């Protein structure tokens with residue numbers, strides 16, 4: 152199929168908008184997308200998220216709605232819930248949160264009161280805004296105490312986390328984050344949560360697909376609540392889920408609706424159901440392991456080219472590069488790489504002396520390129536482009552960036568993206 156994809160009704164009704172969608176399709180096809188929280192969803196997921204389910208209101212839960220006409224919607228939601236429970240081996244799943252931040256807010260509503268102490272990883276250390284960081288509502292309406300990683304290893308110091316938890320006695324402890332290249336030790340967090348009397352929430356948004364595919368240990372035996380988005384490594388639509396033991400089911404459901412949200416986005420629920428079905432297939436296990444193998448291979452290739460990687464490498468889908476030794480600020484590198492057809496995001500690194508809007512690091516990951524079928528044999532080329540791109544960023548060599556862009560587009564043309572092909 153040639154791009155842009157056919158959207159005849161959209162094209163007729165709003166050619167201006169249709170052109171923008173077409174341009175985005177082309178951009179996603181031509182570029183090497185390395186933002187670790189992004190992916191390509193399948194055509195089936197795209198189709199499910201663009202159906203007449205969009206037209207229906209359904210406040211409540213299956214069998215307990217405030218609106219009639221739920222004959223099909225109830226079945227869609229039950230299917231998504233059943234698939235989530237089966238895939239992750241959980242007793243309860245709520246598939247209604249609009250996205251990751253609202254899902255985490257629901258956790259606060261379920262387990263804490265305003266002003267209570269909560270604990271999470273600091274945002275500049277790799278945590279998430281909603282884990283109690285100051286600029287977020289969660290850091291303003293709750294008392295957020297934050298842990299980090301050790302400066303010498305880039306790894307979490309569990310003695311420090313335990314000490315902090317026992318001193319501060321948080322109601323909730325979050326583990327997980329947005330820039331963590333290493334395996335999360337859910338058992339260690341569970342011990343600390345139990346000792347300090349906290350509810351343990353594993354925010355696995357980044358690694359949900361790896362967990363589903365058996366490429367990262369599961370938090371399910373350890374965490375009271377598992378929070379995840381559905382659109383990152385899980386390769387579903389933009390949405391979220393909260394999963395838990397049965398004992399927390401009522402509190403979570405009540406917090407999502409009516410606590411925080413109105414009608415669920417049924418078209419998203421349907422697409423989540425499709426993505427969960429896809430993630431239950433044997434091929435998804437291969438995908439999850441390939442994501443990790445690619446990230447490890449890419450990390451090795453970057454290290455060989457003198458890049459400084461936080462924690463020295465990766466266990467998962469994500470690599471955090473500190474560009475300080477390259478003398479190129481993260482933002483300058485990210486913008487130059489974008490001009491070279493390599494899409495990354497600039498990111499703080501632990502103990503970053505620079506500001507969050509102009510930090511020292513760049514965050515990359517392998518979920519999208521693995522979805523296109525690139526393997527470990529391609530990671531030397533990817534690392535080489537990044538190396539040349541960062542060098543060109545430092546010297547302002549636009550010709551070098553244009554040359555990389557052409558090489559990237561040539562390789563990408565040979566690996567059509569799911570959803571676009």
Ligand code: DSN
Pocket residue numbers: 188251279329
């Ligand atoms: N925006 C997500 C990420 O890129 O990791 C986290 O919310």
